[in-house]
Structures are given as C-alpha cells and as structure tokens.
Amino acid sequence: MYNLDKEIQDTRVRLCLDCGKCTVVCPVAQFDVNFNPRLIIQKRLNSKVFDIKDGAIWSCLSCHMCFERCNYRVKFPEFIIALRGEAVQEGARVMQSHGGVLQAAMHMMSRQELEQKRIDWLPEDIVLTEQSDTRFFVGCAPYFDVVFQDLGVNTLDGVISALRLLNKAQIPFNLLANERCCGRDLLLQGDKKGFLALAEANLHEFSRHGVKRIITYCPECYSCLKLEYPKALGNYEIQVVSLVELLAPLIKEKKIKLGNLTCKATYHDPCTLGRGARLFDEPRQILTGMEGLKLVEMEYNRERALCCGASPWAYCSAVNRQVQGQRLAQAKAVAAEILVTACPKCQIHLKCAQKSEGQQDGQIQIRDLATLAALSLKEVS
Amino acid sequence: MNDSAVIVVFVCNWDGLSCIEAAAQKRLTFPSSVKIIRVSCLSRIHTGLIMKAFELKAEGVMLLGCDTHNCHFGIEESLIDVNYRKALGMMRLLGINENRLSLVRLSHGDGAGFIKQITDFADQFSEIPT
Numbered sequence: 001m002y003n004l005d006k007e008i009q010d011t012r013v014r015l016c017l018d019c020g021k022c023t024v025v026c027p028v029a030q031f032d033v034n035f036n037p038r039l040i041i042q043k044r045l046n047s048k049v050f051d052i053k054d055g056a057i058w059s060c061l062s063c064h065m066c067f068e069r070c071n072y073r074v075k076f077p078e079f080i081i082a083l084r085g086e087a088v089q090e091g092a093r094v095m096q097s098h099g100g101v102l103q104a105a106m107h108m109m110s111r112q113e114l115e116q117k118r119i120d121w122l123p124e125d126i127v128l129t130e131q132s133d134t135r136f137f138v139g140c141a142p143y144f145d146v147v148f149q150d151l152g153v154n155t156l157d158g159v160i161s162a163l164r165l166l167n168k169a170q171i172p173f174n175l176l177a178n179e180r181c182c183g184r185d186l187l188l189q190g191d192k193k194g195f196l197a198l199a200e201a202n203l204h205e206f207s208r209h210g211v212k213r214i215i216t217y218c219p220e221c222y223s224c225l226k227l228e229y230p231k232a233l234g235n236y237e238i239q240v241v242s243l244v245e246l247l248a249p250l251i252k253e254k255k256i257k258l259g260n261l262t263c264k265a266t267y268h269d270p271c272t273l274g275r276g277a278r279l280f281d282e283p284r285q286i287l288t289g290m291e292g293l294k295l296v297e298m299e300y301n302r303e304r305a306l307c308c309g310a311s312p313w314a315y316c317s318a319v320n321r322q323v324q325g326q327r328l329a330q331a332k333a334v335a336a337e338i339l340v341t342a343c344p345k346c347q348i349h350l351k352c353a354q355k356s357e358g359q360q361d362g363q364i365q366i367r368d369l370a371t372l373a374a375l376s377l378k379e380v381s
Numbered sequence: 382m383n384d385s386a387v388i389v390v391f392v393c394n395w396d397g398l399s400c401i402e403a404a405a406q407k408r409l410t411f412p413s414s415v416k417i418i419r420v421s422c423l424s425r426i427h428t429g430l431i432m433k434a435f436e437l438k439a440e441g442v443m444l445l446g447c448d449t450h451n452c453h454f455g456i457e458e459s460l461i462d463v464n465y466r467k468a469l470g471m472m473r474l475l476g477i478n479e480n481r482l483s484l485v486r487l488s489h490g491d492g493a494g495f496i497k498q499i500t501d502f503a504d505q506f507s508e509i510p511t
Contacts, residue, residue, distance in 0.1 A: 096429070098428075099428060100433060101471065105432060107436050114476060116475055117476050118474050142474055146470035
C-alpha cells in the first residue's frame, strides 16, 4: 500500500540541488512560466504554506525529461504522482478531458461482476494458443477507437498487427476475454484507490488463468504492469515483455523477414517506452528491417525526444497543444512522409493536434509501428 | 409500472422539457425513481456524462430532446447522435445492454408521449439482463 512520506523519500527529492536543469529541459516550463519543477520541489519541501491544490502539479506530462537530465536522479515524475495522490486525498477535483469518459470506463472496469465484450474484433486469421501461459495484453485500444472515432485513429489496427507479427514469429499466446485497463492513467491522476482496484482485478484474472508471462504492445501498459504492479501488489511474479523487445532481435537476426515499404519515415519515441523503459534501439531495428524505408531522425530524438503532449486524459490545455505543435514541426523539419510511433496515446494526441491545426497540404502521416511492419508483411505474401 | 429502476433523463430545456411539464399539468404520473436533469440543449451531453451516469449505478439513461430539425438553437443536431453512438460503443465493450440507453425525440408539449416512453423504458429493466 502507499505511504506518502515513504513515497516522497523514495523519489530522492531531498537530494535536489536547486540547479534548475529540470526546468530548462521541461517541455511544459518552456511554454508555461507558472510550471517550474524545481520550485514545486522547493515549495513542497521547505514551506508549510504549499497549497496542494495548486494547479501547477497537474501540468506535468510525466515525460521523464527532467529525470533524464537530473544529475542526482531525482524522480520528479513520481514525486508529482505522490503530490497528486495527496491532492486527491484532500479533495481536489481532477479536470478530466473528453468529458471523463475514459475515467468512467476505467472505474466501471474495476467491478467484479463485469463481463466485457472486448475481443469481438479479433480477426479469424489470428491463431491463438489455448493452453499457452503467455497472454497478450491488449490494453484500452478498443475503447480508444470508440471515443476517438472522429479523429480517424485506428489503434486497434496496431493491436491486430501486433498479433499478426507474433503469429509470424511463431510465438504462442492467448488473449484475456476480461482483461481490465492497466490503471496507469488513474495512477497518474492521483486516483490510487481506482488504480489499486483495477490492479487487483487484473491480478485476479491473471492468477485465475495461470498467466506466467505477459506480452504488451502499449508502452503505458508495459510500464504499468512491469513497474507499478509489483510496487502496488507485492506478490507479483509475472514476467512482462514488450512486443518490440521480442521482435527486434528476431528481425535483426533475420529470423523474421519484413517486406518492402518505400517511404521516408521518422520515429517518435514514446516517453514511457523510450526514457521510461529504455527501449530506443528496438523500434528502430524493426523499422530498418523493412526494405526501402529510409529512417531519418528528428532533431530531438531518443533520450531527448519531445513528448507528444499527452496527459493522463486530464488537464489538456493550450500548453499541451503547443508541445504537440512543436513535435509536429520537428517532424516536418526533417521532411519525413510518415511519423511512426509505438504508442496509441501518442498517435491520438498528435492526430488531435493535426486536426486542430486544420486540414493542410503536406501534413505528415501518423502511423503505428506494428501496423507498418504488418503492412510490409502483407506486401511479401 | 416499474418504479424502482433508477433512470437518468437528460432533457433539453425546450421541446423535451415542455413534454414533462405538459405531463405534469395533465397530472400524469411516472416512476419516482426517474431523475430528470435539465440541460440547455442535448448537444451539451457528451459520452462522458452518459457513462458517468452508468458508473454511478443508473440502470438506464434516456436522452430526451427536440424533434429532428427542430432544435431551438438551430445548431447541428448530429452532435448528440455522435455522442449517442460513441456511448453505445462503450456500453457494448463494457458488456452493458444497449437497451439501457435511449435517444427519444418528441414534439413540443407531448406529455402523453413522454409518459409512454418513460414507462416502457422503465418496464423493460425487470426483463433485460445487465
């Protein structure tokens, strides 16, 4: 269970030297002078007048840029999560985006009597192995496609492609008919009660089916299942692997051969997969495994990659939009035709930014990594 | 009449509400468990609010608005249709019976029409599974 003092202790904020490097690299601080990671730490630690309901704590994107830069490895993103938890406990109301529809669904998903119909989309050509103790964790893609249908996103396509790639690699897996949201977004919003309810429901489902290994494609689920569940649940011994981690070595050693796809693409590192899980090379190996694909790097890439401006479906503001605009401009600057990402949330947020920019000629296409890889497979067969 | 099912009715301030007022004037009754929430226009209602009602254990949600092409504000009426469709999609995934959400359009002052709609809607809950 969570203990605020211990949580704050674990984030190492007491080592903060007040140097301000975090603020220099923070994408939010760049546009919003009221957001200052260094000052938030100083205020919370030194002053008794810190107003926990201060709006500033909600602007953080959890992009881990500050953590990357900090010489003393102060875990500011986790510190912010602890503060948000504190704020929610004291009665702060979270301003949810999209009318709170995703949060409502998450809360409903933690109900025990729930019987979701979430794998109806499964195409017939996907081979499931009934007796396998490996499960593919789909994530909220089916829900995203309903909520964001007007943005023209198809995150489920990424999932289906991921399953096809697993089939191609002959890795046996099965699906969970009643898997729940991983709960990371609720955790990021400080709703620890909601997060724990989902985590426990998922754990119950895993142990009921004797799951030993989980493959995920969504980086958020990956980070949550791998890092947050053991912290929250204690006795959690399930191995969690990312699809890119599994596929990249196979593609590199030419055990799977991807097809041809002639285009000029750039790769956008999702924060949780890149800085969070340190998977920088693997997605690029998958991309370069496609013949004809020319990979160009944006000015800010890998450890320095700019966030897609995502928030945990809360407090989306003009600043987020500016961050997104900046990312799209960086992709445009290298004249890439396609911006590839491996995260459904990045896809949704960048497409949303494009939509608000209005239809323009020469807008970069935003595609999903697994979708592209599976598409190139199709061209072979 | 099923008067135990908690039903949330989001009603638009114009033709929708006039139906409820007309029903009251004619002393027609409807189940006391029906919660009426008045909004300026049904376009105000988004998927989040509909799902929130289900999250708070409403058994049914009714969206009651003006007739098609008769919106008081003359704005694009399809807004509610989009949100209605999205809500149905969410319900399908969550395993909530789609009959638990209904979009009703009535003309001005149709009190009897409202009573019929709401009692039929409430009555089905004793029969449909979750």
